[in-house]
Every structure is written in C-alpha cells, then in structure tokens.
Amino acid sequence: MTRGVNPVSRWLLSCLALLLLLFLLSPIAAICGIGLYYALGIFLVADIGQLDAALGKESGIAPALMMTPLTALGVSLLATLWGLALAALWRHWLARRRYPLLLLSALPFLLPRFGLGALFLLACLKLAQWGGNALGLPLVAASQAAVAAPMVAALLCIGWRRVDPDWRRTALEAGADEWTIFSRLTLPVLKPYLVFGALLSALLSLGDFYLSNALSGDAVLLPGAVFSGVAQNVSPLYHALVALMVLVDLLFLIFVFRGLGRLNFVRNGMRP
Template sequence: MSRVPSWMLQFIGLLLVLFLLLPIGAIFGLGLYYTLGIFLVADASQMMAALGKESGIAPALLQTPLIAIAVTLLASAWGLALSLLWRHWIVRRHYFPLMASALPFLLPRFGLGALFLLACLKLAQWGGNALGLALVAASQAAVAAPLIAAILCLGWRRVDPAWREAALEAGADEMTIFRRLTFPLLKPFMGFGAILAMILSLGDFYLGNALSGDTLLLPGAILSGVAQNVSPLYHALVAVMVLVDVVLLALVTRSLKRLAHPRNGILS
C-alpha cells in the first residue's frame, strides 16, 4: 500500500479547517456588512434609537457582560477550591466524588438548566428577575468550575511540596506561602481558565434562557432576532459577538503560550 504524500494530507486538513470555519465566516461577513451599513448611514443617536426600539437588546447588552464577569470570578474561586479537593481525592483514588463534582460540566446544558429550574422554581418565582439572573450566574459557574479545576490541577503539578516545607521551616505562614510561592505558578492556569469561563458564559443560550425569567440575555435576544429577521441590527450584533470571541480566542492563545513557557523567578 503506497504512502499518502504529506502535501495531500496538509491539503485535506486545510479543506477541513475551511469547511468548519465557513459558517462562522459567512455569519461574521454578513454581520460586518450590516454593521458597516449602519455606521455609514446612521449616526449615534439613530443607533441608540434603534436599540431603544428593540426592547430586549439594550438590557441584554448591559446584563450579559456583567453576568459573564460574575461567572468568571465565581467559577475561578469555585474551581480553585475544587482543585484542592481533587488533588486530595486523586491521591486517595476517590474517583467517584471527583466525577460527581464534575457532573455539571458533563451534563447537557438543557438538562442542567431543567435541574436548576426544578430545584429553585419556587425561589425563582419569589425572587423575580434578579434572582433568576443570579441562578444563571450560579449555573454557568457550576459548568465552568470543573473545567477550571481540571486546568488548575495541571498547575498544581508544578508546585514542589519541598518549597512549602522549606518555607514553613523558615517561619512563613500558609497565606504567605500561597501568595509568594503557589499563586505565581497557578496564575497562568487561573487566567486561562477564567477566559474559558467568560467564553462559556457569553455564548450560553440554554441556561440563560431557562433561568433568567422574563429577562432576555444577549445570546437569546440575538438568536431570536436573527431567526425572525426582525432588524439588521441583530445581524450586526452577531458580528460584534464573533469579534469578541476572536479577541477572547487571542487571549486564550496567549495564555497557552504562558503555560508552555512559565516564567522563572517566581519569588520576585
């Protein structure tokens, strides 16, 4: 059997990548076309008036990034605590609680949303939209936390236990050890996980739709507007969202480079 030439494999790989990126490129191009059209024919006041007419867009533009920031902070703290438990469980080969704690990430999003909704239905009805948005943030953080914990477990492998013992013998307390020794090594992993948590939150549709109550978040608002072809404004927002994802992807790539090349001199 003859060997397939390497150039042919590269060509097939390029075609596959182009095929996968074609829908994203088409959506982004269409959205960019509408975005440039809006900027060319409308001034700022007209754009604000168009946003005002679409009652779900203006609140979604404000609330969705705030929820994403809250999810990022909550999931980072949650993931750090979870990574400590996972290290303990892995050493003792307690894999069942580890997998149980990762279940929110493994479950389908609509199933997780249904579980949160059933568990907190009365509470959500009592608390209204504000509590519904809090449930959205909590559920999205529950999804992102196991992912961050798994990433941090890779970072914990770079922490030498001998450093901690030497620091304790020198009189350092646990907080100083974590701040000066451990956290500088974990920081690139934490940053990488935090960006992924923000991407998951900004692009989430199922949990936001299921738990936000009467409030419409940006993924739901854009998807509904594009499906109904209500206004070119929604197509422009698609381009903006894709552009945000590209920026976040660039930050992820930069974080991966930092993970591959950790800085020396962590005590500085």
C-alpha cells in the first residue's frame, strides 16, 4: 500500500509552484500593466496627438507597424502552400515508413530559433559575397514560413485522416482525375485546417524575434523594435505595444481553439 503525500510537503510544493509561476509571469504582467495604463490614459483623454507625437519620436515604430503585418500575411500564405505540399509528401513517406525524411523536413520547426536564425544568416552572408544584399523582408518571410510549414503539414495530415479512402476509389472508378478528386473531395475537408494553419503561421510570425531581427537587414520589424525599446526603457509606448501584441495573441488562440472545438463536434457527428 503506497503512502500518501504528506500534507506539509504538498503545501510546500504548491507554494513553490505558485512562486515559480509568479516569477515567470511577473515581468509580462508588469510590462502589460504599464502598457495598458498608457493606452487607457490616451483613450480616456482622447489625446490622439500624444500618440502621433510618440510615433513620430520613435521613428522605427511606424514602419514596423506597417511592414510586420504584411510580412505575417506573406508568411501565412507561403507556409500554407508549403505545408500543403509537405503534407502530401509526409503521407507518402509515412505509407512507406521513411521516417528519417519526415524528421529531416521538420527540422526547421524543431531547431531552436536562435540557431536557425544563425544558420540562415550565415547562408545569406555567403550569398551576399557573390553579389547583392541577401537580407531583407523576403528572407524573413521565407525563413518563418520554413518554420511554420511543418506545423501546417501536421495539421493537414490530421485533417487528411477524415477523408474517406472509398471516396477516392469511387471517383477513380467513375473516371475522375487526381486534380478533380483533390479539389472536389479532399480540399473541402482540409479547408478548416488550412485556415487554422494560416492563422498559427501568422501568429508565429508576429511574435518571432530571432529570425526577424537576424535576417531583416535594414528593415525594422515590430518584435525587434518593441523588445529593444522595452529593454532600453525608452518610452511607455513600447509597453503599450507589448500589451497589444499579447492581446492579439490571446484573441488568435481563442479563435483557433474554438474552431478546433467545432471541428471535434463535426467529426463526432454533432453540431456545436
């Protein structure tokens, strides 16, 4: 008969876990609190001029606010197409048990971001020696899409399991070609997973610091500008932007989880 955990030990472990959680969350809570206080102050006094003045003073923020969402959109589109092609390859490799190839194609998602950023940076500096500046927003979008594509492919492989193999067999017997089968039978099932993969890719792009900071060249993106401003404590505006980014991330996650819940209901033959 196993002995139960001592109540004193359980209490101490609970206190240690709570202290660790507070230690991890306190910097984020402090930054978001200052940011929300600053944003709420502007909203209450309706002083948009203060916000314009702050944006004008911090010259790197305004371009970053424009280029970062555009880069995230490009990452989302590229990762979705890349992930769709990768998912088709994964299904082929899984059927033939070629697991090393699958693992190798997923390495950009598995490697640490700073290591991946260093690898991309070294490769592009080598390209730059051959002529031209290889750094910039296209490289940031390509590298972030390389990270997000395996995640999108994994989601699509999950969705592909909902496609009944008998549908394809029946369509082939009826004379349909592979493209018609994919566009009429498979793609409608995969559409929700494509949407969720695109949203998660954009979410990863908006919050990525290592790749965007290492590969953007002269361009300024929001993660690098915000983190540098917070570290140097230049202006409360940076804290407000951190709070805004956290809020956007939470809204994205809530939307994705609610959508995945609806998919689970439909898969079980129910309606949410």
